[in-house]
Amino acid sequence: MIRIYHVPGTRSVRVIWLCEELGLDYEVVPVDFSGEYRASPEWRKLNPVGKVPVMIDGDLTLFESGAMVQVLLERYGNGRLAPEPCTDEHAHFLQWCWFAEATFARPLGEIVNHRREFSKAEQSEASIVEMRNRAWVCVEALDKEIAGRTWLCEEFSAADIMTGYSIMLVTRLVPRDLPAGIAAYFQRLEARAGYQVAMSA
Ligand SMILES: N[C@@H](CCC(=O)N[C@@H](CS)C(=O)NCC(=O)O)C(=O)O
Structure with a gap:
């Protein structure tokens, strides 16, 4: 188990x-x-x-x-939720999986840590704005990538799971409306039963 x-x-x-x-x-x-x-x-x-x-x-x-x-x-997985290994599509799949955590979730996690570690009076608004801006560069990159597509790879994959979690963090931590393409992509992710179970666990 x-x-x-x-x-x-x-x-x-x-x-x-x-x-x-x-x-x-x-x-x-x-x-x-x-x-x-x-x-x-x-x-x-x-x-x-x-x-x-x-x-x-x-x-x-x-x-x-x-x-x-x-x-x-x-x-x-038995080949599910990931493209065939060694293909270019698999390389892009890996890229988005790593991006989701190493680049996208990183500034968002730091906002959470900053708020947890410091009292309201000690918190630096400038640092929080800087981290939000870093995350927003990722939002804009994803918005471009997802234009005209349903998922990051040809089919729904674990790259969408990795990235979907990071987009969820953005909606909680960055007080800006998502661009239309990524907003629609996030709606597709939120509609999945697996996301709903995981978010209510
Ligand atoms: N890269 C790690 C990040 C883990 C991480 O930052 N977890 C957060 C919760 S989502 C945490 O434990 N934060 C507490 C802390 O950093 O002190 C992963 O993907 O598992």
Whole structure:
């Protein structure tokens, strides 16, 4: 049984969503998101940097949501939700998967961290604006990419799951209307049953 250590609305959403799309059995394990618990030796044994999520599948314990998605596709995907390996389409699939976390989610996560770590009076509005602007460059890049397409690859894939989570963060953290193309893309993602299950987990 796949065990997903989860806090509502965090990156474990990606892993639950993928399991739903693939029809996999999994168990959601709630995690205490307090700084104290995440710094504890018990949690650091599972995630050495004290973040969420963690996934355990048999003898395998993993941190990094993107790695979990990749491993589940390799172990249980049977070719579903990813283009054929070694094709150009697969290369673009990987590009968007990595982009979703390494470039797009990064400034958004830093907004959350900044707000958590500092009192209202200590927070730097200039830093938050800078991080929002960085995320917005990603929104505009995606908006261009998705123009005239339904999904990032020819068919719905895990790249859409990786990216959909990051767009959800934008809607929560950047007080601007999404451009029309990406707004419509996000609506298509939100309409998927797997997204709805993951977001309410
Ligand atoms: N790249 C990591 C990022 C993990 C991450 O930043 N998780 C957030 C919740 S979504 C967290 O635990 N934040 C607490 C912190 O950074 O102190 C992944 O994709 O799993």
